[in-house]
Amino acid sequence: MNATQRRRHVALLRSTGFEDGPALTVQSTDGEIPQGRELSFAWLSGTVMTGLTSVLLMGAALYVSFQGQDTFSTAYEALNLAAPRIDRPVATDLTSKSSRLRPVAATRSDLEVIEAAIRQTVDGREIIRNQPFMRIRATLATTATSLSADVPAYDPVAILNKTRPLTAAVLDIATDVYGTDVEGEVAVRQAAMPAGFVPPRSVSDRNAADFVRGMAEATFFSDAPTPALAYAALAPSLRDLGTAPDGALSGIAENVTVMPKTLLASGAGSGRTERFLTVREIGPLGDTLVRNGFTRAQVAMVESTLANLIPATGLPAGIRLRILYGPLTTAPDSLVPYRMSIYRPDGAPGDRHIATVALSDNGQYVVGLQPDWVEFPAEDVEQINVGNLPTIYRSIWETGRKHDLDDQTIEGIIAMFAYDIDMTKRVNAGDTIEILQTGATADTEADLLYVGLNLAGAKRQLYRFSTDDGVVDFYDPDGETGKRFLNRRPLEGGGTLRSRFGYRIHPIFKTRRLHTGVDLAARTGTPIYAAGDGVISYYKWQSGYGNKVEIQHVNGYETAYGHMSRYADGLGVGSQVRQGQLIGYVGSTGQSTGPHLHFEIKINGNLVDPLSVKLPKDNVLPPRYRDEFDQTIAQINDLMAREPAPVTVAQSN
Incomplete structure (x- = not known):
């Protein structure tokens, strides 16, 4: 900057009110104008102290106004x-x-102890003693909390491995309920009745005839109401024929999908x-x-x-x-x-x-x-809140942990129903579960005896029963296990349902076509397993399906798997496969918009919905056990109907 420019800048500064003066100083005797350029420490200290005092006073006023709370x-x-x-x-x-x-649902969460006399054979002696049973009646959880945040991801193939029947050595418990309660422990010894023993008469022939005559006259020749004592009818009742007490038809609706009137709330996210x-x-x-x-x-x-x-x-x-x-x-x-x-x-x-x-x-x-x-x-x-409703899988975990069930028992319950129920569907408000266990003792752990699930008005019951060969499994009242001979979601993790069976707008051709199966989305390379035992009948590329495998099962059942990225090694047409065996990997070959498994089921050549079609059970109880199994059902139903013991050990909420 030259001298002319410097003078011009000085003139501009002076015209705006600025002056060229000496620097500020803390010494009053310095500078050309005494008492004009010095700073006062006393004034500065007073200003700072005034500010601090104001802040403290304001903070104290706020603290008092918030009733002493320092966090909110x-x-x-x-x-x-x-x-x-x-x-x-x-x-x-x-x-x-x-x-x-918002809909409000009453919740029930009872964990009770009931006592019953059981009959057990110990060292060749028949003993009758009291045994406690744990009974749970609860509404399935409609909210997923941190209680079940760490549960394993839903994997149908892993669940398949947990449905294997147990042996009596694993479950050595007594469930033969004796009709009368006993005090302590009673040993029973059976002996042959003497040949010459004649029991004394307790009712004479005359008294019996008078009783029958009075019953007949009171029933048919009198306007009075029927007496309380009467002969039991041998014909089946309306209830036995399938009529509910309220007059409506009973039974479980099959091949029916229950859906809410609107899906807007379900897709709105958690609330x-x-x-x-x-x-x-x-x-x-x-x-x-x-x-x-x-x-x-x-x-x-x-x-x-x-x-x-x-x-x-x-x-x-x-x-x-x-x-x-x-x-x-x-x-x-x-x-x-x-x-x-x-x-x-x-x-x-x-x-x-x-x-x-x-x-x-x-x-x-x-x-x-x-x-x-x-x-x-x-x-x-x-x-x-519809957006909060968890899956049936997560709800069972939440409810089980809420009632202090161990993880192994919860996994066993899920495995019993995994073939019959789509565990990825959301639970309905009001769905319930019933569980009966033997009471834990110092020497034994609690063992599962009965599980009942009521989902969307359909009740499913499974009872524990042991056959003569020592195999222990759970059967429904018809004597069938919960395990189906086909898996409805045959890939690791079960996949995410992207498209159901039925007519839809094709995502590529934009025309209305029948979707012949279900699309289960998963990452590329996710293992795909055989849905059931069978023989591979198709094992190559097919237009639209990409890499495809078809398996022929018994009784006219067929399954097909499309869009595979690659096949499992060592397989081909004619190969025998077992349920849960690896057959390929998820991909996006053929006419596909992303990696997923296209899964189909045919029955006698007719396509059906894999997620809702009724599938036959894998195991059925032999007819020779029917009477003994009916007795077991009656005993367990009696335990479920009994009043709890005077002391209830727990009452969860």
Whole structure:
């Protein structure tokens, strides 16, 4: 910059009010203008102290206004935390602005102990003794929580390997129920009756004749109602003929798919849901919370937050809990407890609230405000969000763990029904499960005796039975096992259903055509297995199907597998394959828009829906065991109908 430019800049600065002065200094005697350019430490210190004092005073005022809380829960828009409003009803649907109420389903979750006398042979002696049985009657979980977040992925082939019958050496238990209860242990010895023994008469011929005459006259020649005592009818009753007590026809609907009226809500993703439950008997709060989706770490946070409000002995019986669940981005498949409120069982609505904890934005459970008041129902209920409904597979896991069943037992239950039920379908609100086990002792573990599933109004029952060769399996009332001779989803992991059987718009040709099978999407290279035992009848490329395999099974059944990326080594036309044997790998060959398995089933040359067609059972109980099996069914049904023991060991919620 030359001298002319410098002078021009100086003139511009002066014209705007700036002046060329000396630097600031802390010494008042320096500078050309004394007392004009110095700084005062006293003034600076006073300004800083004034600012700090203001901040402390404002912080103290805010602390007092927030009632001493230094951490807060998530924003009230997410948790619906607000001052309680008792004078007006609260909207049931927490997720959308709509006049439609979210459906509410009553939940049942009973774990009871029943006692019965059993007959058992020990060292050649017949002994009658009392034995406890564990009975579970529960509504299948309609919300998937962290309780079942770590369950193994659904894999039909792995389940196939768990359906093998057991041996009596593995399940050495006694289930022969004796009709009369006994005290202690009774040994029974049988001996031949003496040849000359004649039992004394208890009813004379005259008394018997008078009784029969009175019964006949009262029944046919009197207007009075029929007496209570009468001869049992030998003809089958209406119930035996298949008529339900209410007059409707009974039985299980076959080849029927139950679907909601609209699928919009099911595809909207996870939403919030709320659960109302009652603590049935005194016990630690942590046990109840774990059964309702809290992790152990979350339980520790809740107990720490409520340490001064909850007694050390636990919650007394009758206490009501209200738990709000919602999704997290880190766990989209599981709902976590957003908020948990504790209420007294009686009293005025404004006085029943004990405490509320809510999940904060940093993952901690802190004290929250009481939510809007709602009347607690007499029974335990849960709001149903269609987007939250888990699969049947996940629901059975959730329900089993909620009732402290071990993982091996839960896997066995799933394996029993895996061939008869599409485990990837969503559970319906109100579906139930019944389980009967022998009671665990110091020497033996609990063993499964009976499982009943009620899905969409269709009840399926399986009873444990042992044959003379020592093989133990579970059979339905018709004497058939739950295992089918064909697997409906014959690939690792079961795949994801992308297209069902039936007419559709072809994804490539955009015309309406019959889709002759089901498309199960999976990664390229996923193993494909034979759906059942049979002989390979086709093993090469086919137009549209790409690499294709067809297997001929017994009784006119055929299965086909299309779009394979490659075949398994060592197979060809005429090869014998067994159920679960590797035959190829998922691909996208032929007319395909992505990697998947196209799976077909034919019966006598006719195409059928692989997911809903009724398939024959793989194993049937021999006729010679029918009477003994009927007796087993009657005994187990009697145990399921008995009143629980005076002391109930657990009552889950």
